[in-house]
Structures are given as C-alpha cells and as structure tokens.
Amino acid sequence: MRITAAEKQATRGRIVDSARELFRTRGFDATTTRDIARAAGIAAGTLFNYFDSKEAVVVTLAAEGLARARAEFTDRDAGGSLEEDLFALISAELRQIKPLRKFIAPVLETALSPLACADRAGNHEALRVDHLELVAEIARRHDLAEIPPMALEAYWALYTGVLAFWASDKSSKQEDTLALLDQSINMFAGWLNSAAGTPR
Amino acid sequence: MAPQLAELIAALPETDAAAPAAVHAGLPDLLSRSSQRPIPIGRFQRLSALGTLQAKIGAAYLFHWLRGWFKSADENKRLLAEAHWKTAVRVLDSMSYLRGAVMKIGQTLANFPDIAPREFIETLDRLHFDAPPMHWSLLREMVHNELGDDPENLFESFEKQAFAAASLGQVHRARLKTGEEVAVKIQYPGIARAIESDFRNLFLFMMPARLSRDWENTKDQLEDLQRRLAQEADYVLEADNQRKARALFRDEDGIVVPRVFPQYSTSRILTMERLEGTHLREYVARNPSQAERNEVALKLLTSWYRMMYAGRMHYIDMHPGNYLVLEDGRLGLLDFGFIISLEGEEWELFRKVDRPLTTGRREDRIAVLKEWNEIRDDETDRLRLIDEFGAWCWMARYRGGVYGFDDEAEFRHGIDLFTEMLRKRYSRGRPNTPAMARGHFAWRALMYLLKAKVDIRSLAEREVKATGWDRSDYAPSP
Ligand SMILES: Nc1ncnc2c1ncn2[C@@H]1O[C@H](COP(=O)(O)OP(=O)(O)OP(=O)(O)O)[C@@H](O)[C@H]1O
DSSP states (O other), X not given: OOOOHHHHHHHHHHHHHHHHHHHHHHOSTTOOHHHHHHHHTSOHHHHHHHOSSHHHHHHXXXXXXXXXXXXXXXXXXXXXXXXXXXXXHHHXXXXXXXXXXXXXXXXXXXXXXXXXXXXXXXXXXXXXXXXXXXXXXHHHHTTOOOOOHHHHHHHHHHHHHHHHHHHTOOSGGGHHHHHHHHHHHHHHHHHHHHHHTOOO | OOOOHHHHHHHOTTXXXXXXXXXXXXXXXXXXXXXXXXXXXXXXXXXXXXXXXXXXXXXXXXXXXXXXXXXXXXXXXXXXXXXXXXXXHHHHHHOGGGHHHHHHHHHHHHHSTTSOHHHHHHHOOSOOOOOOOOOHHHHHHHHHHHHSSOHHHHEXXXXXXXXXXXXXXXXXEEEETTSOEEEEEEEOTTHHHHHHHHHHHHHHHXXXXXGSTTHHHHHHHHHHHHHHHHHHHOHHHHHHHXXXXXXXXXXXXXXXXXXXXXXXXXXXXXXXXXXXXXEHHHHHHTOOOHHHHHHXXXXXXXXXXXXXXXXXXXXXXXXXXXXXXXXXXXXXXXXOSSEEEOOHHHHHHHHHHHHHHTTOOHHHHHHHXXXXXXXXXXXXXXXXXXXXXXXXXXXXXXXXXXXXXTOHHHHHHHHHHHHHHHHTTTTOSSTTHHHHHHHHHHHHHHHHHHTOEEOHHHHHHHHHXXXXXXXXXXXXXX
16 A cells, blocks of 8 residues: 555654653653554554654754744744844754753754764754854854854854753753843854954 | 051952052052942953952951951961962952942941951841842843843833842833833842852851851851842832832822832833932032022931831931932932841830930930840940940931031041941940941931931921820920
8 A cells, every 4th residue: 555645744744742741641651652643543653653763853853842932933023132032043942942941951952053063964864954154154244254163063063052951951940041042142252353353 | 547558458369469559559449438439331341350449458457357266276277278378369359240339348447447347237127238230141041030021012112221220230210111211230140149159158168167156146147148139139029018118108298109010020120110310429510509409418317217216117228329309308218138127026016215315414315225126224335335326316307497517527536426436336236226226327317318407396296296106295305
C-alpha cells in the first residue's frame, strides 16, 4: 500500500502531538518511544520511519515553538532599540519552548550546540539558519551593515549559552536567565555598534 | 592627619589614575550633593563603578584604610594582603550598580576627610544601588513572569519609559483596569542575589585581613549588609510595612501613604497608588511662604511621630526624595523599604527612655542614655558627647513653644556633634543605634531644609497621648 505525502504528514503530526502531551503529563524521562507510538496509533517500529529517537521528536517540538515565536515577533511591531528587539525575539522563543525546558538539553547538544557547527548538513541546520537570518534582518533594520560571519558565530555561542543556562536555571521563575540574556545581548549589541563605528 | 587625596588616589590599584590636576579641579563639585538620581534610560551601563572622581576618592580611602590594618604585619603577609586587595578593588570596580553608593562615600569623605571609611559605613544604613536600566522587552518579561500576563493585558495602560529610578529597579506609571493611577516599581531580575554574591566575593578577597582586629567588625558590616539587602529586595515586606503605615493616618492628618495593590504586587513588583506631587527639595526651591513650610514640617513630623509611637516603626530613610508635597497640600510618604520595627524588649526600653529624654533635665537624660547606649562609667567623653547630641536632638521638644529650625549655627553644631560621634565611634552599642541616630539627625536636616518654625512639643505630646501611654507623671521642666 502506498502512503501519500499527506498521510505521512498527518502521521508525523500525530506523533509530535502525542509526544508533546506525554512529555507534559508524564515527563520526558518516563516517556518511551513505544508510549508515543501507541498514543499516536501506530506500530512502535513505524515511529522510527519518522524520527530516529525521542530526542529527535524534541528537536521538532523545539523547532515548531521557535518558528511560532519568530512569526509572533515579526507580527508584533518591534520598533525598539537593537537590544530591545533582540531581547523580544529571544524571550518570545523562551516562552514558546518553556514546556520543553526540562528536557531541552539533548536538543542543545545535538542541534544547537556551537560544537555541532562542523556538521552543518543535517536537517537541524534550519533551526540555526532561520534564527540567524532573523537576527541579521533585525540588525539591518537598525541600520547596521551585514553582520560578519564570525560575529554571527559569536552571537550563536552567546545565544546557545543562554539557552543552556536557562535549561538548568534554578532561580525563582528563571529570573537569572532574564538578567543573563539582557547582559549578553548588551554585550553583543555594544560590540556590533562599536564595530560599525556608530557612537551611541 | 588625613592623607592627601591626590596621593591616595595615585595609590589606588588598577584604575586608570586620574590626572592630579583633574583631582583638584573636581573637588569643589563634590560639595554639591544631588538627592535625585537620574532616571535609567539608555543602554545597560557597563560602566566601571569607580569611573568618577568621587567614586575613586571613596575607593582610595577604603584602600588606604585597609592597608592600615597591615602596617605592623611582616612583609610576606603585607604583600599577600596587597595582592588580595588589588583584586578586591577590581571586583568592586566591576560592581557598576555601586557607582552611586561609592560616589556618595567619596563625597562625604571629601567633605569630612577625617572620618574613616568604617565610620562612614556606620551611617550608610541605607545603601543605594544603581540597578541597570530595563528596556520594555525586559519589563514585559518581568511582569509576565511575576504576574502571569503581559502588562498590556493586565493594565489599562502602562508607560514604557520609567519615570523614576529605584534602588534595585525602576518605577513606571500605569493605570489599572479599574481606573486607579498607579506607580509600578519593578526590580531588575535577580539583582539582590547578584549583589550578594559580589559581596561574598569581595569578602573572600579580604580574607587575609581576618587576623586583624578590625576583621570582626568588617564581617559584621557585611552580614548586616546581606540582611538589609534581603529585606530591601523583598517588596512583599515593603508592602507589608506600607500597609501598616497607611493604616495609621486619617483624612484629617493630611498625610498619605500610597495604597498597595496586592494583586499586582509580588516580591519583585510593587504596585501602588500613584501620588502626584513635588519632591521636597523642589518644593523648597519654589520659595513657599513660612506658613506653608511650617505646615509641611508639621505633617512631616506628625508622620514620623505617628509611625514611631502608634506604629512602633522607626522610619529612618528621611531623605527629601521620600516626601512629596501634593497639589492639595497633603504630604505623601514613600519608600517603606527600610523600617526598624521596635518590638519586645527594645520597644519596652524605648518607652522607658522616651520620657526622660523629653523632660529637659540633664540627670534624666544621662541615666537613660547610659542605659540605651550601654555606656560604662569610665567612658566620660562618650557620655558627654552623646548627651550633647541628645540635647541637640531633643531640645526643640523639651523647650516647647515655637522653635526656629532655621538657625544655621545651631544646625552646624549638630553636624559637628554627629560627625564627632561617628569619628569616635560612639554610636556603637545596640545594633539599631547608629540608624536611629541617623534618623534623628535626618529629621533635623529636613527641618533645616524647610527653615521651619514650629511647636513640636505639643505635636509630639498629642501623638504620645493618642497611643494611650500613661504620662500623668510627665513633668517637663519649666
Ligand atoms: N507611589 C508613588 N507615587 C509617585 N511616585 C512614586 C511612588 N513610588 C515611587 N515613586 C517615585 O519613585 C522614586 C523611587 O521610589 P522608592 O523610593 O520607593 O524606591 P527605592 O527603591 O526605595 O529607591 P531609593 O533607594 O532611591 O529610595 C521616588 O522617589 C518617587 O519619585
């Protein structure tokens, strides 16, 4: 029997929805791929046609959340300073992926880590590229020239550092992450501005 | 003899030494103090804490003082201490939120060069920090974090720009859905813990000093600072004090403590009724008439006595920035972040010493001052000075009748006594004594600022009576 692309897409969607729900109710660790498959109404083996692992499902969930956040950010009229806009973008992302906070670590390791930069062929690359494109777009909006590639790498290291900190932030309501994010962005923006020679 | 400022600054480790010429040129400016700090706008200030001349002076004195601890130590120990302290100064320099505080220390030390830093710290019962400014995106997240929704949804309107700076954050104008105009004070995320951990680091670098005789004292100061910081960082506590204070005043008092809106307040956010008025210094600058100034002075004192007698709370932070003169003439009281609550034994003792202090008889005063300050019989100079300061503080009250607080020479006399007390460390004793001494000094300073001519005895007696204390045996000297 041939499976149409639409059917495939629907199954994939069911897997992701089931996983999201199970992670939320049972927690990441207590959820097995078998549980996810059962909840999605497919055979355990079938799941692996779609995802290599439980972690891969999380990557997809994260990617969805991040995309929603970017859309939301773009819709809202930003119009603040460079720092403010970058902060708004990243904090919108954090809000979206908040349900994943406790088990985002594997995603950070495989998909987002600056250490994974040598392996830029994988489908995770989209996560990175989409985010960085929006950052470049924000910079342009603030009349900054094209961000040099090395500066983008540095930005990425800061960004993922903040995410990693957030994932294990034990402060009340993760307020320390907000402070770290604020200060990291200021550092980056200060650097861009001074590189661009715009006195501010 | 006080060391030369320029030398001190030159000896300051690891900061780009200010040119000596600049040092001298800048000094006269130090004498002008501003009570209002700038509103945080602009970007995060990655400024060095010691960036200004005033701050350098503060740090230089501090460093000089610390070095003094090791004057007689052997060479190795001295070198070790020096190395640690250089690091400590660098840590201090990175604590940019201390800028204002260090500047204030520098200003005071430049004005009173023979006060040692430690004595200065004794008066610093209220530390001002300069929290980094928060832009709208960060504020939104803080509000969302703390109150569970975005400010746009929670409030009818919310001004994106802060209208005032607070010690640990900033204050915004907003309107509630129910129509009330409010001031929302928001803390920079995690700042209290960041400050505390910075201080712990500082403390660590000062470890070589632990063998010196001043170490215990320094440790006490740091622990005290940590306690105060924890207290100030918790807006729930502040809201509690504010509610208690608010309940003490009636319409006819003409004194307002802003109402707190608990459903919009947490330990990091304090939402309260917004008062529109003029800060005290600004008010005085408009040259109000004597009668108007007296009116403000009476309200100010009523509020102070009311809180003290009926509220059992000592409002220490009597600086002009915490009082607003409202359009309709009422007096607004702000900032309940630092209150000393007198409880239990301390309250009983306070009750006991209050009356004899107001009879105007020296022997009455001496007896209670000895008890309150735990003065030994052989400390004659300490007793003399505390008594003189006590007389200065209480004279207007025991004399009765209209008292002119506009006498410059008399006010200066008080400053001299207060400074001498600090220099000789005479206000030590009970943990709260330095703060209370400062409170006494502060109300006199406010009266002087207002050039008030008022009868404070009848006012104070009214407040005392209202608490139901039995004062039937009260016999002021004729
Ligand atoms: N209810 C209010 N109505 C009007 N203005 C207010 C109100 N609350 C605070 N403000 C303004 O904000 C300023 C700082 O507030 P507040 O003194 O409570 O903060 P703080 O953190 O204790 O700061 P500081 O240490 O500088 O006193 C006040 O001087 C005043 O200008």
